[in-house]
Amino acid sequence: MREVSQIINGKRIIVKKPELLAPAGNLEKLKVAILYGADAVFIGGKEFSLRSSASNFSLDDIKEAVEFAHAHHAAIHVTCNIILHEDNLEGLEDYLLKLDEIGVDAIIVADPYIMSLAKKLNLKLEVHVSTQLSTMNTSAIRFYENLGVDRVVFAREVDYQDLKEVREKVDIDLEYFIHGAMCIHYSGRCMLSNYFSRRDANRGGCSQSCRWYYDIFEKDQQLNHDEIVPFSMSSKDMSLVDELPKLIELGVDSFKIEGRMKSLHYIATVVSTYRKLIDTYCADPDHFNKEGYRKEIEKAANRALCTGFFKDFPNSQYQLYNQRDEHPTQDFCARVLHYDTSKQEAMIEQRNYFKVGDTIEFFSPHHENILIQVKEIYNEDREAVEVANHPMEILYLKCEQPLSEFDMGRKVLTNEK
Ligand code: SF4
Known part of the structure; x- marks a missing residue:
């Protein structure tokens, strides 16, 4: 169990400050994320990454991203988290070697073959297990630890109690989602998009079929029609802004913000708010005033917010059955x-x-x-x-x-x- 806080000069301070990990879909967003306080940024390359439409980083872009990040004492994580099919194997080894040569700090992977290949190639970069593998328990984490990975990104469906228990039992780096969109399925196990739009969600092509509008029928009778609004399966977005002190006290290593497709304004607002919250709390956790942070986050909130699975199983209040519009307050x-x-x-x-x-x-x-x-x-x-x-x-x-x-x-x- 890692030491999270210490008494220094009669005052408790947090000595194990979590990493703030932000998303970026292009170089401009990456620079903003770092300038607004991210300790690390995750990006997708043009190959082997989910969110293919947001992944516009060529190898030259990744090199520029690494140089900018390192000059600002930040790290770059590159997603290589597709589920590999036979025809995805070609070029993988060269790609990993190039990422390592460029100086990328970590790759985020879902396919066990990429984990073992990274180790076989003796790469300097860290290997992080993607949330796509839905890791939720100590035994699974130990399994990945034995494969030599450096960090496990939890499934978004892990609640606080389980997180606390796991943190007490394992020493490997743990990363936890604190803000962003939720899937209606376990991440990495959803085939709605594959069936409905023939786009592979697990190879970067999710068409967000869960958020489409659906007509509902009971036998032949349509239940939502005319004045009754259409039905969608969309969850509210998650924000743990009010819960962050509890997570810091647990000693979670990295707090992840989701959203490589999000706007510059969204990234700047969300990253800077969490940055200020983490710094303020860690400097004096026993006199922390949580006022104001939620209001600031809501200025960029595209959709209504909830706490995801953090407290308990979500109920109907956590769903957006018929609203997919975005509603920033400013x-x-x-x-x-x-x-x-x-x-x-x-x-x-x-x-x-x-x-x-x-x-x-x-x-x-x-x-x-x-x-x-x-x-x-x-x-x-x-x-x-x-x-x-x-x-x-x-x-x-x-x-x-x-x-x-x-x-x-x-x-x-x-x-x-
Ligand atoms: S269809 Fe919805 S639930 Fe399925 S992967 Fe895409 S966003 Fe997630």
């Missing part, structure tokens, strides 16, 4: 490219509509949130404009408080002020 409208201190002016890239008179909240890993009311907007030709309605347009805004590159601006909705 609109991401600007990314800061540069701040001119002498002119007190920010150069921004427009990301969503806003106009003169709107209030924008800028957030950052470097400062507390800053609210500004937009009084003037200038375009690249220095002409005053009333509205910012061209995606990715370069614009200038006055702001007395200094901003930094990669700060994000979100439009505050009227009822949020």
Whole structure:
């Protein structure tokens, strides 16, 4: 059992700080995740990875990702977590050797052959057992430990009591999901997409068939029709923001945020909130004030949130039977490219509509949130404009408080002020 906290100068502090592991679907998101506080980022290559549509990292991109991460004292984990069919074997050995040569810190794997191959090739990188293997008990963890893997990523369906028991019994690194989408099946064992859209969920092609709308019949009678809304099997997303202190006290090694397909704003908001929470709690766990973190997470929440399987089996309150729309409470409208201190002016890239008179909240890993009311907007030709309605347009805004590159601006909705 690892020591989680110590009394230093009469005050308890957490000495075993968990790793914050964030997702990234491209290099821009990866840089934002690291700048906003991720200790490690997981990405998918173009081969052998799930989420094929989010996996746009070529080997050159992975090299750049590793260089950027290491320069910022962060790590890169690459997913190689498809279930291999015969025709997926070709090129695997070369690919693993290249990842190792590039300096990737870990691969996340689901197929036992990749675990054994990584060991046979004597790679320097760590091997992590993917959540796709639905690992939920001590004996299974010991089995993987005996194969020489370095970490096990738990199934999302493991509850707190089981997690606590396992943590007390095994010493291997454990990774646990703290935030993101849930499957309606055990991860890695769902074939809905394979049957309904002929896309292999376990080779990166999940079409999210569980979230489609379905008509329901009892014998020949349709139960949901006309005014009755369609039915879907979608779960609310999971957020353990209120439970994080319990997880830190257990000594879980890594906290994983799901969502390689998510937006820049989502990644920045979620990563920075968990970063602040972990740092604040670890510095003084006995005087921790949990206020404010949930509200911050909800600014980027695409869907309603729940605690997944953490507390108990989910009930009907955890499901979204007929809502798949995304409902962020604030609109991401600007990314800061540069701040001119002498002119007190920010150069921004427009990301969503806003106009003169709107209030924008800028957030950052470097400062507390800053609210500004937009009084003037200038375009690249220095002409005053009333509205910012061209995606990715370069614009200038006055702001007395200094901003930094990669700060994000979100439009505050009227009822949020
Ligand atoms: S169809 Fe739904 S439950 Fe199945 S793998 Fe895809 S997202 Fe998960």
